[in-house]
Amino acid sequence: NAGVMQNPRHLVRRRGQEARLRCSPMKGHSHVYWYRQLPEEGLKFMVYLQKENIIDESGMPKERFSAEFPKEGPSILRIQQVVRGDSAAYFCASSPLGASSYEQYFGPGTRLTVT
Amino acid sequence: DQQVKQNSPSLSVQEGRISILNCDYTNSMFDYFLWYKKYPAEGPTFLISISSIKDKNEDGRFTVFLNKSAKHLSLHIVPSQPGDSAVYFCAASEGGSNYKLTFGKGTLLTVNP
Numbered sequence: 011n012a013g014v015m016q017n018p019r020h021l022v023r024r025r026g027q028e029a030r031l032r033c034s035p036m037k038g039h040s041h042v043y044w045y046r047q048l049p050e051e052g053l054k055f056m057v058y059l060q061k062e063n064i065i066d067e068s069g070m071p072k073e074r075f076s077a078e079f080p081k082e083g084p085s086i087l088r089i090q091q092v093v094r095g096d097s098a099a100y101f102c103a104s105s106p107l108g109a110s111s112y113e114q115y116f117g118p119g120t121r122l123t124v125t
Numbered sequence: 126d127q128q129v130k131q132n133s134p135s136l137s138v139q140e141g142r143i144s145i146l147n148c149d150y151t152n153s154m155f156d157y158f159l160w161y162k163k164y165p166a167e168g169p170t171f172l173i174s175i176s177s178i179k180d181k182n183e184d185g186r187f188t189v190f191l192n193k194s195a196k197h198l199s200l201h202i203v204p205s206q207p208g209d210s211a212v213y214f215c216a217a218s219e220g221g222s223n224y225k226l227t228f229g230k231g232t233l234l235t236v237n238p
Contacts, residue, residue, distance in 0.1 A: 043224070043226075045228075050230070051230055052129070052214060052229050053214070053216075053226075055225045055226060066224075066225060101168050101169070103168075105224065112157045112159065112220065112224055112226070113171045113174060114226060116168035116170070116171075118168045119166075119168050
């Protein structure tokens, strides 16, 4: 039973380029969450998605960031025109539909470095 | 404004002794609390959780205590093992249809053999 998968594990982008981070949730999970961790900080919520729907994007920066979870395929977090401050670890988590508890299961993360 | 606070950046204990990790929160709407463990270059791994209707939850060597009036929770690990060495994050959710987790900054636990 595969866990949450994220790719790439490491991504290097120059300032101004686009970064695309992918997340495949655990089998049977239909809720996907993205979090960002800056150095020496805890994880910060960015966005919560279900298939084809953004449920809560209150943690997403207003510009340059977008997320989707299409009917088929992985969830994508897209960062346009990256800046040095976007360098961080980005974690995806998933949980099952109708979860009565609030446990989320995390992937290994994508470490984005902007040069 | 940090809603979940872990005031000890690090903690060192001897193998076999008890490890106590603390967490305070300010948001009275938080209804569900979780502890995660994280090794370097890996994602957080769920450890144990507690609902606000309980004051204690136990799972093997791990016990979480919740004091709602003090807005404080703690994770006890006994006996501690060297493999427990990791960063431990406290997280909270408002519950209901709000699944968003708010995390503390973490405590680095080192268990010495």
